[in-house]
Amino acid sequence: xxxxxxxxxxxxxxxxxxxxxxxSFSLERGSTTGLCGPSGAGKSTVLRALVDLLxxxxxxxxxxxxxxxxxxxxxxxxxxxxxIVLVPQTPVVFGGSILDNALFGLRHILRAPxxxxxxxxxxxxxxxxxxKEVSDRLDSPAQNLSAGQRQRLCxxxxxxxxxxxxxxxxxxxxxxxxxxxxxEQSIAALRGxxxxxxxxHDPAQVERLCDTTVHLDQPxxxxxxxxxxx
Amino acid sequence: xxxxxxxxxAPPDAAIRPRPSKWVWSWTGAGVFAVAALLLVVVGYLVAGxxxxxxxxxxxxxxxxxxxxxxxxxxxxxIYGTAVVCALALILAVPVSWGAALAxxxxxxxxxxxxxxxxxxxxxxxxxxVYGLIGIMVIRPVVAWIGDVPGGDSLLxxxxxLAVMITPTIVAVSVDALTAVPDRYREAAFSLxxxxxxxxxxxxxxxxxxxxxxxxxxxxxxxxxxxxAVFLVVGRADGRLPTSFDGFLHSLVHPGQxxxxxxxGPEPVLAGTSGPYFAALCGLGLVLLAFVAAATIWxxxxxxxxxxxxxxxxxxxxxxxxxxxxxxxxxxxxxxLLLPTALLLGMLALLVTRGxxxxxxxxxxxxxxxxxxxxxxxxxxxxxxxxxxxxxxALPLGFGAGILIGVHAxxxxxxxxxxxxxxxxxxxxxxxxxxxxxxxxxxMGWGRSWLAGAIVLVPVxxxxxxxxTSARVRSMPPELxxxxxSLxxxxxxxxxxxxxxxxxxxxxxxxxxxxxxxAGETAPLLFTATVFFGAPAFPSGVVESPVQALPTxxxxxxxxxxxxxxxxxxxxxxxVLVLITAVLLSAAVALRNRFEGERWTT
Numbered sequence: 001x002x003x004x005x006x007x008x009x010x011x012x013x014x015x016x017x018x019x020x021x022x023x024s025f026s027l028e029r030g031s032t033t034g035l036c037g038p039s040g041a042g043k044s045t046v047l048r049a050l051v052d053l054l055x056x057x058x059x060x061x062x063x064x065x066x067x068x069x070x071x072x073x074x075x076x077x078x079x080x081x082x083x084i085v086l087v088p089q090t091p092v093v094f095g096g097s098i099l100d101n102a103l104f105g106l107r108h109i110l111r112a113p114x115x116x117x118x119x120x121x122x123x124x125x126x127x128x129x130x131x132k133e134v135s136d137r138l139d140s141p142a143q144n145l146s147a148g149q150r151q152r153l154c155x156x157x158x159x160x161x162x163x164x165x166x167x168x169x170x171x172x173x174x175x176x177x178x179x180x181x182x183x184e185q186s187i188a189a190l191r192g193x194x195x196x197x198x199x200x201h202d203p204a205q206v207e208r209l210c211d212t213t214v215h216l217d218q219p220x221x222x223x224x225x226x227x228x229x230x
Numbered sequence: 231x232x233x234x235x236x237x238x239x240a241p242p243d244a245a246i247r248p249r250p251s252k253w254v255w256s257w258t259g260a261g262v263f264a265v266a267a268l269l270l271v272v273v274g275y276l277v278a279g280x281x282x283x284x285x286x287x288x289x290x291x292x293x294x295x296x297x298x299x300x301x302x303x304x305x306x307x308x309i310y311g312t313a314v315v316c317a318l319a320l321i322l323a324v325p326v327s328w329g330a331a332l333a334x335x336x337x338x339x340x341x342x343x344x345x346x347x348x349x350x351x352x353x354x355x356x357x358x359x360v361y362g363l364i365g366i367m368v369i370r371p372v373v374a375w376i377g378d379v380p381g382g383d384s385l386l387x388x389x390x391x392l393a394v395m396i397t398p399t400i401v402a403v404s405v406d407a408l409t410a411v412p413d414r415y416r417e418a419a420f421s422l423x424x425x426x427x428x429x430x431x432x433x434x435x436x437x438x439x440x441x442x443x444x445x446x447x448x449x450x451x452x453x454x455x456x457x458x459a460v461f462l463v464v465g466r467a468d469g470r471l472p473t474s475f476d477g478f479l480h481s482l483v484h485p486g487q488x489x490x491x492x493x494x495g496p497e498p499v500l501a502g503t504s505g506p507y508f509a510a511l512c513g514l515g516l517v518l519l520a521f522v523a524a525a526t527i528w529x530x531x532x533x534x535x536x537x538x539x540x541x542x543x544x545x546x547x548x549x550x551x552x553x554x555x556x557x558x559x560x561x562x563x564x565x566x567l568l569l570p571t572a573l574l575l576g577m578l579a580l581l582v583t584r585g586x587x588x589x590x591x592x593x594x595x596x597x598x599x600x601x602x603x604x605x606x607x608x609x610x611x612x613x614x615x616x617x618x619x620x621x622x623x624a625l626p627l628g629f630g631a632g633i634l635i636g637v638h639a640x641x642x643x644x645x646x647x648x649x650x651x652x653x654x655x656x657x658x659x660x661x662x663x664x665x666x667x668x669x670x671x672x673x674m675g676w677g678r679s680w681l682a683g684a685i686v687l688v689p690v691x692x693x694x695x696x697x698x699t700s701a702r703v704r705s706m707p708p709e710l711x712x713x714x715x716s717l718x719x720x721x722x723x724x725x726x727x728x729x730x731x732x733x734x735x736x737x738x739x740x741x742x743x744x745x746x747x748x749a750g751e752t753a754p755l756l757f758t759a760t761v762f763f764g765a766p767a768f769p770s771g772v773v774e775s776p777v778q779a780l781p782t783x784x785x786x787x788x789x790x791x792x793x794x795x796x797x798x799x800x801x802x803x804x805x806v807l808v809l810i811t812a813v814l815l816s817a818a819v820a821l822r823n824r825f826e827g828e829r830w831t832t
Contacts, residue, residue: 051421056339056340078423078425078428078556080423081421081424082422083423085422086417086421087421088417088421090414094418094436095437104432105424108424108425108428108432108552109423154418161423
């Protein structure tokens with residue numbers, strides 16, 4: 001079994017202070033892994049550290065290997081982010097139609113005729129479980145979609161890139177119960193075919209959707225001895 | 231069973247509105263007066279001027295020859311001059327400003343960007359007379375060298391001066407539009423594997439574009455209405471209109487005339503206060519006001535539409551060489567930032583080296599002797615007298631207008647009043663000066679009077695106070711309004727105990743920003759209030775009591791650029807004026823930073 005992502009002793013630092021971690025885990029191809037921990041432990045920050053999208057002032061420390069290749073801190077680029085795709089917590093819908101949104105990333109990355117792009121969009125929308133609801137209005141504004149549909153649209157536009165791994169940041173936290181179920185169904189359908197790292201504060205959800213679980217605890221306060229070493 | 235006193239309960243579904251009380255209405259009246267009446271005075275003055283002698287509009291708009299002795303009043307050459315000068319300014323300023331704004335908001339680390347943004351805001355507040363001085367000393371020689379024009383007075387020089395002047399404004403407002411785009415849009419786009427250039431193009435610009443467009447229109451309005459900086463470098467030659475493309479190129483590097491420079495020249499004083507000559511000048515003023523108002527209204531329109539720009543992105547495959555394009559874009563944008571930075575450093579260097587006399591305390595505390603000697607004590611006193619008086623008049627009126635827009639007016643009326651206020655704020659100050667000259671100096675017989683000058687400056691300050699106040703009131707949390715009103719406060723009590731404590735820092739900030747602008751205004755004072763020499767530091771009456779002021783001092787000295795002594799004095803006075811504006815501005819910025827990060831300077 002090969003690992004898509006392998007992380008050893010990953011920490012997120014502000015100056016010299018450890019904010020998150022250390023945490024170690026690896027994602028097997030095709031598996032769904034849950035990342036849980038108390039709120040404030042830095043689950044979302046870990047996801048951002050994996051794709052080098054940390055807020056200014058924060059830095060990553062520790063080993064990160066993507067597809068067996070080490071990625072040095074600050075060296076993550078557009079290519080990396082097209083392979084390891086982060087889906088943020090609140091769905092962001094851009095101006096333009098549903099189709100425009102489904103192709104938002106792919107349009108820049110794949111040089112292909114219109115028909116091929118459209119086909120990829122359809123495929124992705126099917127995989128995200130949104131195709132049935134929107135197939136008749138692909139050209140209407142995406143702003144009119146409901147919250148659950150928006151979240152699945154964000155999932156679809158990530159899937160359209162055919163990524164090696166999806167990083168889902170609390171995909172259901174902003175949704176009501178009913179849309180939560182539909183989004184969960186979409187995520188469950190990816191099991192086995194996609195590699196997924198799912199951040200959730202809800203142990204029951206992790207139980208339902210994930211093969212393995214990684215726990216992230218609050219970083220221990222820096223001991224005087226450790227401070228003296230650094 | 232005893233009956234309880236029946237009290238009229240408000241219907242449960244009634245919208246929560248404060249109960250009205252009488253004195254507030256008089257205040258509201260003051261607000262209406264302040265905004266609408268001032269605008270009416272300017273427009274009314276122009277219309278009255280036009281009707282005092284018949285204006286031949288066809289000739290005014292289509293004929294190029296201007297010769298009052300022969301009763302030829304054609305304004306086309308001036309309209310041409312204005313158009314050319316503003317077009318040059320925009321062509322030079324817009325690419326640089328947009329590039330610099332992108333560099334500031336998207337590429338530089340936040341701490342550096344914040345510092346540079348403050349510098350840009352400072353540059354945007356530098357008085358136009360200082361830009362004019364730089365035009366004379368730096369830009370004119372360069373144009374003389376390029377275009378082989380003796381002296382360098384030309385439309386090209388005026389265009390460059392205006393470009394330099396409006397760049398900070400366009401950068402500042404564009405950066406605001408860009409930073410208003412929430413970071414989650416950038417993150418969502420980055421996490422789909424886009425390069426920075428693609429993120430900016432597809433996720434940031436669609437939302438920021440309306441704001442960046444109105445930044446340009448705001449810059450255009452400033453360029454259209456600027457009189458003094460252009461006056462000093464344009465050459466003021468009447469009746470030049472090219473007929474061929476070669477003629478057009480030729481006209482660029484030769485003296486010309488614009489609408490504002492015609493009105494700032496001696497002619498309005500010579501023309502009297504009625505008759506065809508005066509009417510033609512008022513006609514020119516109305517044309518100018520129409521241009522400026524159109525640019526301003528168009529600009530605020532774009533801002534209102536805000537995020538509704540839903541143009542679908544073009545359906546195209548990925549371009550080749552994404553990484554290279556990304557690097558090129560970054561290089562160009564950071565390069566664009568170098569220009570304003572170089573401008574800032576160059577201006578500082580010029581002011582400090584040429585204006586070194588300002589660092590000598592005796593320059594601040596002695597009177598001027600003769601035409602070009604001594605210090606500028608009287609000019610400083612005069613400037614302070616003018617702006618303090620202006621502030622005292624403008625504060626209650628501007629605050630009233632701000633409260634009116636923020637609290638009382640319905641959505642539609644508020645929008646109308648806001649647009650009116652912005653138009654008033656963008657009105658060319660030379661027109662305010664002319665209206666003041668005709669109404670206060672001539673008709674009311676005040677002659678040159680410090681009070682007339684202070685009154686003429688009031689419309690410059692009111693919009694800044696009103697817009698700052700109303701923006702602050704509108705940002706008040708609804709819970710605050712709701713809980714205050716549910717305690718049964720009347721409208722007056724509500725304003726006194728909730729709105730005023732919440733809004734006063736914004737009002738004060740607006741006042742300081744407005745006064746910083748007013749302190750550098752030259753055009754409205756020339757005919758109404760100031761003399762170059764021979765007035766007492768403190769006037770003792772109202773009628774025929776002029777003062778000396780720094781902007782007028784610099785204006786007069788800088789026209790005598792052959793005399794090195796006068797040049798030294800001009801730079802020294804400019805340094806003093808910049809220092810006064812900087813003090814007012816930093817006080818405003820400090821005050822603003824204490825309660826929030828918003829900015830109202832334009």
